Amino acid sequence: MxxxxxxxxxxxxxxxxxxxxxxxxxxxxxxxxxxxxxxxxxxxxxxxxxxxxxxxxxxxxxxxxxxxxxxxxxxxxxxxxxxxxxxxxxxxxxxxxxxxxxxxxxxxxxxxxxxxxxxxxxxxxxxxxxxxxxxxxxxxxxxxxxxxxxxxxxxxxxxxxxxxxxxxxxxxxxxxxxxxxxxxxxxxAVLGADAATAEMVKLAENAFRDVNIAFANELSLIAEAQGIDVWRVIALANRHPRVNILRPGPGVGGHCIAVDPWFLAAAAPEAARLIPAARAVDAAKRAHVIARAAALAEAGERLICLGLAFKADVDDLRESPALAIATALARRFPGQVVAVEPHLAAPPEGLAAPLLTLEQAFAAPGAVLLLTDHAAFARIPRAWLEGRAVIDTRGLFRDEETE
Ligand SMILES: NC(=O)c1ccc[n+]([C@@H]2O[C@H](COP(=O)([O-])OP(=O)(O)OC[C@H]3O[C@@H](n4cnc5c(N)ncnc54)[C@H](O)[C@@H]3O)[C@@H](O)[C@H]2O)c1
The missing domain is CATH 3.40.50.720 (NAD(P)-binding Rossmann-like Domain)
Structure with a gap:
């Protein structure tokens, strides 16, 4: 029974x-x-x-x-x-x-x-x-x-x-x-372990993803400084049989990856060097995206923030870097920022920017800040982007190169 x-x-x-x-x-x-x-x-x-x-x-x-x-x-x-x-x-x-x-x-x-x-x-x-x-x-x-x-x-x-x-x-x-x-x-498969091992397994899984996404984000910052396309670098590096670099973005979010590494580091703070460093890289990447967008806003551009959720095709805003970035920009440039988030009906609390449809957002001039790689954004006609400054933190608007 x-x-x-x-x-x-x-x-x-x-x-x-x-x-x-x-x-x-x-x-x-x-x-x-x-x-x-x-x-x-x-x-x-x-x-x-x-x-x-x-x-x-x-x-x-x-x-x-x-x-x-x-x-x-x-x-x-x-x-x-x-x-x-x-x-x-x-x-x-x-x-x-x-x-x-x-x-x-x-x-x-x-x-x-x-x-x-x-x-x-x-x-x-x-x-x-x-x-x-x-x-x-x-x-x-x-x-x-x-x-x-x-x-x-x-x-x-x-x-x-x-x-x-x-x-x-x-x-x-x-x-x-x-x-x-x-x-x-x-x-x-259901695999048995002792309790402490199982606890550490869970934390290790999310810290693995955090550290490796931080590595990808660090590469994105280095590539940008060198004028190199990081997505191309990663695609080519991943042709190595033992390399699998993850995807950069505006930072990690969600309830797990942004949080759990701290639980692991807390177990032995003196031994945990890489995990806090990955968290610091994440914060630096968020700050970098804000700085690039702020430079456009200071030059008078209206900013169209595409996406608030922490990842593609969900409505989850927990620890979302997209929401944090849009919120920071809206606070700093009142009246200059609009957001598009097809998975929400109203702007989340704390975001001082109107929530528009894609059509409304693109009806006026403005720079594009792609923060979440929702499928709806991949379908944006490329003609809509022409003549606009575009910061594409997810590589969504790149035309994949074929070998
Ligand atoms: N969401 C995920 O994808 C995910 C994945 C893996 C692990 N987890 C872990 O699972 C746990 C739960 O996460 P979640 O996303 O379901 O959280 P959640 O916030 O969606 O839901 C938690 C629920 O627990 C209720 N609650 C709080 N204290 C309670 C209590 N004392 N007694 C009864 N109910 C109580 C809250 O009202 C809430 O409805 C967290 O530790 C999280 O890290 C979440």
């Missing part, structure tokens, strides 16, 4: 997981501390834009396999997917995780499995287990494990089942149970 699952935190990770598990026949009890989130979900509307999640949510509610709760009900498996933001000085904030652990403690019973899915610093799973042990000294067999997520926004439901994943318990038995649980719905 499938275990009952209580999921704490119904955001980008928890909601798709809850909806998917319910669609696979699990009894899922979704818990969120935000009453507005619960009210919206109860009406069958998802509060995140993610393909197919709303349909599965609606089906789960209709079949009764997915129920919504303010407090965690008893279950065999508890899954924690609450935020783990960065605090001051880039220190990881675990308060939401501990609050979730405190909330679920009264519902626990012998042999339950508690899975921490929130991206966490090394040692967080052990701290959750210690907290639960202190709150429920009556329980002798509680299994606690870490099960990091590696899904890509926009493809979450697919990647939840298709990706290989790692599950790391605090004991071999907890690892075995966590691996067995994920194998109930994951088609990719």
């Amino acid at each position: 499938l275990p009952r699952v209580t999921i704490l935190g119904l955001g980008y990770i928890g909601l798709p997981t809850a909806a998917l598990l319910a669609s696979r026949g699990f009894r899922v009890q979704g818990v969120d501390s935000n009453p507005a989130v619960l009210a919206r979900l109860a009406s069958g509307r998802a509060h995140i834009a993610e393909p197919e999640v709303e349909a599965l949510l609606e089906r789960g509610l209709r079949t009764g396999l997915l129920t919504l709760h303010a407090e965690p009900p008893p279950a065999e498996v508890f899954l924690i997917a609450v935020p783990t933001p960065l605090g001051p000085d880039h220190a990881p904030v675990l308060e939401h995780v501990f609050a979730a652990a405190r909330a679920l403690a009264p519902a626990l019973a012998e042999e339950n499995l508690v899975l921490l899915e929130s991206t966490s610093p090394i040692g967080a799973t052990a701290r959750v287990a210690a907290l639960l042990g202190a709150l429920r000294p009556d329980l002798s067999a509680l299994h606690v494990a870490y099960g990091p997520e590696r899904v890509l926004p926009g493809r979450i439901l697919t990647e939840l089942t298709e990706n290989d994943r790692v599950a790391g318990g605090l004991t071999p038995e907890a690892t075995r149970r966590a691996v067995d649980f994920y194998r109930l719905f994951v088609r990719g």
